[in-house]
Amino acid sequence: MGVNMKAILLDNVKKVYHGRRGEVAALDGVSLSVERGEFVAIQGPSGSGKSTLLLLCGAMLRPTSGAVAVLEQKIGALSSAERARFRARNVGFVFQLFHLAPYLTVLENTLLSNGAGTGRQRRAEATALLERLGLGDRVRHKPAELSAGERQRTAMARALIGRPPLILADEPTGNLDPQNASQIIDILAEYHQQGGTVLLVTHQPGVSERAQRVIRLERGKIAG
Amino acid sequence: MILRLLGKEIWHRKINFALTLAGIAAAVALFVALLTAGRASEDETRRLMLKMKFNLIVLPKATDMAAFWATDMPQGDLPEEDAARLAKSPALDAEHYVATLQQKIDWQGRQALLTGVAREISSGGKKAMGYEVPEGACLVGYELANALNLKKKDQIEVLGTPLRVDNILVEDGSKEDIRLYVNLRDAQKMLNKPGRINSIQALSCQCYGQTVADLRKQLATLLPDAQIVEYRSIALARAEQRELVARYVSYIVLAALVGAAAWVGVLAFLNVRERRTEIGLLRALGYGSWKIFALFLGRAILAGVIGAAAGFAVGTEWAIRYGAPVFEIVSQTVAPLYSTLGWALVIAPLVAALGSLIPAMLAVAEDPAVALMEE
Known part of the structure; x- marks a missing residue:
């Protein structure tokens, strides 16, 4: 993972959703730069555009206008298939609601990441990672058999397994108690210390304190 | 990974998959059962026609029709x-001809209809419709056998000729029950009428509509000593029966295919609806459209x-077990029609794929960001 290069660069980005009740500008002229190896938290009230910003950075959305470059790759220029390949190689996602496949075990969910592969070596790596995250005795369990903290740690393992240079976390501690929330942030901090870039959306001040920088979004604009 | 996902997801959502499978299997079973029973029914039609007698009969001109x-x-x-002359002639476009010599006889204190049958003359290698009895053998009507306590392989003597049952x-509930079928040669010997017959039964498929x-006009020059009679109701029944079966089978099969496709589609x-978030997640994890589609x-x-294989087994079993009584088919003629398995294995996955095409396209078109954000 390189340093002194832009991990994320947004230039006057606007994202408009077209709904039944008219247009909604989720992001309205946002410019933002995140260096590689940086740990950035995004805060803001509901509907301020935090999740949209995260999904744009994860090449899940295209901007309505403006430019988005992630790891020096212009997202707007990529086709849907190219963006999928880009995500598989470069981005790890963590969601508030974990989004684990209910029919897969902890180990299988970890290996679900398209960049992870399923070979014997990958399985060994995944097992080691799960053990490191305190899930060594849960590898064969299904999500329904896990606590919320264990589910989120599984989702973290899935995000980390392909060693992507960028982790995008959308309220990863939103459904967790303080102890589990702290564990998740510790994992993210450890990843960051190893050179990874983290862009974290959170409502919780205690969580954003762990980041190097906090960006505040309000009504689709950067407020500070 | 895709195969593993496929297997695990199916196992997880067993009910949905089982219902999909059941719909396909039911359609295939119907298709296989109809075709299997239909094939047997064709044989059965021959048997029924035999039961109803042939639809044309050529009699000696001397026969008083009232009598x-x-x-x-x-x-x-x-x-x-x-x-043979009639069969070779283009005058009558029939498919089966049987020469018979029949006479009412008194045998063992009972009245019997002695009927000598020649080897059937069939056009185009068609399966014989009537009985074929080897020389020295006989077939005994139900009532006659019952009254005289006759069993298969019994040795009997009729008008001085030894015969094996x-x-x-x-x-049959008709005169067939007192009939005694023998080979034409044996009948000619018994009745002392060598080389003679007293009726030619014919089955003509094309006679329906022919006056x-x-x-009669055509036969007058060919066989001047004969007259022809048509069992008109039988001819009509036969034509209508064939048309009806053909029409309804194709409608039912078509409806089953459309129904199965719609069921699979729903x-x-x-x-897809249930897995919106999962689709969004897979997209977020870098799965491309083709993998989601696959x-x-x-x-x-x-x-x-799987539905095709299960449907074939169920349909065949149904046809064998219940097709016979429903279609009044002689049970041994209902046999598995293995060619339908091949067709089912091609058509069922195709229909299922067609039924799933729109939902699969919806899954691919699903906006992963929206699906993930909605949750």
């Missing part, structure tokens, strides 16, 4: 060669293949 309708017995006789005929007057749509289409194709 014939009263007794079913012809008067006078014809040379045996007339059957080859079979006892099933109860008896035309047939279940696939529900599956996930849903693969599910449908797998259901199609």
